[in-house]
Amino acid sequence: xxDVNALAFLICITMENVSSRVASLAISQTLAMSQxxxxxxxxGYDVINLSVGEPDFNTPQxxxxxxxxxxxxxxxxxxxxPGYPELLNAICNKLKRDNNLEYSKDxxxxxSGAKHSLANVILSLVNKGDEVIVPAPYWVSxxxxxxxxxxxxxxxxxxxxxxxxxxxxxxxxxxxxKTKVLFLCSPSNPTGSLYSKxxxxxxxxxxxxxxxxxxxxxxxxxxxxxFVGSHESIAQFDFxxxxxxxxxxxxxxxxxxxxxxxxxxxxxxxxxxxxKIQGQTTSGASSISQMASIxxxxxxxxxxxEMVTAFKRRRDMVFELMKEIDGxxxxxxxxxxxxxxxxxxxxxxxxxxxxxxxxxxxSMYILEKAHVxxxxxxxxxxxxxxxxxxxxxxxxxKEAIARMKDVLDKLN
Numbered sequence: 001x002x003d004v005n006a007l008a009f010l011i012c013i014t015m016e017n018v019s020s021r022v023a024s025l026a027i028s029q030t031l032a033m034s035q036x037x038x039x040x041x042x043x044g045y046d047v048i049n050l051s052v053g054e055p056d057f058n059t060p061q062x063x064x065x066x067x068x069x070x071x072x073x074x075x076x077x078x079x080x081x082p083g084y085p086e087l088l089n090a091i092c093n094k095l096k097r098d099n100n101l102e103y104s105k106d107x108x109x110x111x112s113g114a115k116h117s118l119a120n121v122i123l124s125l126v127n128k129g130d131e132v133i134v135p136a137p138y139w140v141s142x143x144x145x146x147x148x149x150x151x152x153x154x155x156x157x158x159x160x161x162x163x164x165x166x167x168x169x170x171x172x173x174x175x176x177x178k179t180k181v182l183f184l185c186s187p188s189n190p191t192g193s194l195y196s197k198x199x200x201x202x203x204x205x206x207x208x209x210x211x212x213x214x215x216x217x218x219x220x221x222x223x224x225x226x227f228v229g230s231h232e233s234i235a236q237f238d239f240x241x242x243x244x245x246x247x248x249x250x251x252x253x254x255x256x257x258x259x260x261x262x263x264x265x266x267x268x269x270x271x272x273x274x275x276k277i278q279g280q281t282t283s284g285a286s287s288i289s290q291m292a293s294i295x296x297x298x299x300x301x302x303x304x305x306e307m308v309t310a311f312k313r314r315r316d317m318v319f320e321l322m323k324e325i326d327g328x329x330x331x332x333x334x335x336x337x338x339x340x341x342x343x344x345x346x347x348x349x350x351x352x353x354x355x356x357x358x359x360x361x362x363s364m365y366i367l368e369k370a371h372v373x374x375x376x377x378x379x380x381x382x383x384x385x386x387x388x389x390x391x392x393x394x395x396x397x398k399e400a401i402a403r404m405k406d407v408l409d410k411l412n
Contacts, residue, residue, distance in 0.1 A: 025144050029379030033363065037373040048400040050388045051373040053189060054257040055337070057310075059292075060303040063254060066295035067288050075291055079284030082275050083110030083263070087290045090297040091263055095246075098223075099233050103265045109274045110293075112285045114221045114249040114262030117274075119145050121217055121245050121264060122181070124273035126151040130180035135166045136381030137340060139189045139219070143381070151180070155381055160331050160342050164191040168202045175206075181215050182207060184234060187222040190380045190387040191340040192315075192333025197232045204240040215270075216244045221262070222336040224253035224304045227312045235265070242267050252336075253304050254296045259289040311337050314390045314397060321401045325408055337391045340377070344384040349411040356411060359386050365411075370403035 033051040040047045082088065088105040095101040111117040118141070126132060128150040134142050135156045143153045156174050158164045171182070184203070187194040195203070207214045216234055223231045235244040249262030264274060278284075315332075318339055322330050329342035346356045354365045359376040363386055366372050377385030390397055 021148055021150075024147050026140075028140050030140055030375050033367070033373050033375050036367060040367070040371065045371050047367075047371045047373060048392070048396050048403070049373045050390070050392065050397075050400055051375045052389055052391065053338075054391060055252060055255040055307060056391045056393070057255040057307050059254065059256050059259070060296075060299075062299060062303075063256065063292050063295045067292040070288050070291035075287040077287065079287050079290060081279045081284050082108065082271070083285065084287075084290050084294070087294050087297075090294045091265070094297045095265055099231070099236070101233065101235055101246075101265070104268075107268055107271050108263055108265055109271050109278065110261060110263045110285050110290065111274075111278060112262070112282055113260040114219070114247050114251060115141060116260075116282065117247045117249070117262040117264045118142075118217065118219065119148075120274040120277050121247065121266070121270065122146060122149050122151070123277055124270060125181055125215055127180075129178065131176060131178040132181040132183065133171065133174050133179060134183050134381070135164075135185075137164055137188070137190050137377065137385065138183065138381050139185060140379050142183050152178070154179070157382070160329060160340070160385075163331055163334075164188065164193045164340070165195060165199065166203070168206045171203060171206045175210055175214065177212065179210070179212075179214050181217055183217050183219065185219040185222075186232070187226055187335025189222065189336055190338050190375070190377075192336040192338045194226065194228070194335045195232065195234075197236075200232055200234045201237060204234055204237045207243060208240050214243065216240070218244055218246050220246055220248045222252050223248060224301070225308055225311055225337060226335040227308070227315065228334045245270055250293050250296050255307065256289075256292070256296065259286070259292055261285055261289050261293045311390070314394060315339075317394065318388070318390045318397055318401065321398065325401075325405050327408055327411070337389055339388045339390065340380075340382075340385050341388070342384055343377075343386050346408065346411055351407075351410045351412075359383055362386060366404055366407060369407040370400075372400045372403050 037047045037049045088108045091108050092103050095103050122145045126149040130151045131154045132146045132151050133154045146153050154174050156166050156170050218234050235246050246265040250256040327345040343362055349356050356362050363374045363376040375387040377383055
């Protein structure tokens with residue numbers, strides 16, 4: 001029999017001895033909600049998971065075939081830290097073809113996912129006390145990575161009224177002598193918003209006119225999931241190019257989340273710094289995944305277009321269905337596969353058993369009563385909202401929203 005008191009004591013001792021950097025980190029709410037969904041499913045409940053941030057499509061066959069070929073050809077040894085030269089070439093070609101951007105191989109570093117790429121860049125640029133400007137809502141890991149680097153997060157709040165985008169004035173007011181980095185994510189997780197070319201240029205001008213060097217980390221992982229036109233990168237402006245680090249990968253556009261391949265395109269000195277960090281931590285990314293990614297970047301975008309067409313149809317459907325829920329305030333996302341409704345009208349309401357005091361309470365209520373998993377906005381720095389992913393089938397989306405409407409209508 002397990003001695004519960006002894007076990008609790010050991011856990012307490014273990015936690016007391018972790019480093020302060022680990023103790024300061026928050027647990028990922030997106031991963032936590034996914035785990036709670038799995039727990040309920042294991043108990044036999046029919047849970048519809050709208051908390052996940054990945055396409056529900058399979059990796060295209062020609063990419064899988066390239067991986068199988070690589071296995072058969074014994075690509076089973078350590079890889080170069082920055083990535084296979086063939087993959088670096090493929091990325092340079094992709095940047096030229098898709099974005100009209102010229103990069104050389106020594107400006108590209110391939111890592112084990114875009115999250116890994118982001119962490120490398122933050123650790124390469126941010127010193128203790130440096131300030132990093134983070135527009136909210138933000139992807140959950142941005143602020144935690146800054147904490148790991150002992151930087152200071154400076155959060156700029158946006159709202160649904162301005163489609164969750166910062167203005168040049170907000171940015172200008174947030175800059176101090178300690179500002180080192182600005183995060184941008186377009187198309188955005190968690191809102192699906194994206195910046196136009198004109199909006200990006202205005203932001204670039206603020207950064208370029210600052211009294212000191214400020215670097216822009218441009219998270220473009222949702223580049224291909226765009227419903228309103230061609231993707232715009234802030235790196236397109238020559239006057240700011242040497243201050244921009246593009247972060248991208250294969251996970252969203254090619255439905256390759258589990259393959260774990262991301263990359264940066266950056267000034268050479270930043271790429272060199274990231275290469276140095278990666279050489280002392282993870283080394284090169286998976287050989288098989290890299291060979292698959294070469295096939296992805298070198299192929300046409302027909303497989304992407306099919307997926308994006310499905311996401312746009314789902315977006316339109318979900319938007320119309322969500323409008324039937326009176327307490328949620330929504331806007332039309334322009335990319336990615338998320339809806340980020342404002343939910344504060346439910347705060348203070350109750351069904352007689354549950355009282356809703358926050359978006360976290362609301363997400364838990366929806367999970368336990370409707371068996372639909374969402375993510376509370378506090379995970380993204382915007383506590384009045386919840387995030388829904390529509391990266392699942394039309395049938396599940398219709399059922400999920402019907403369940404949500406039923407339980408939310410019971411709150412008064």
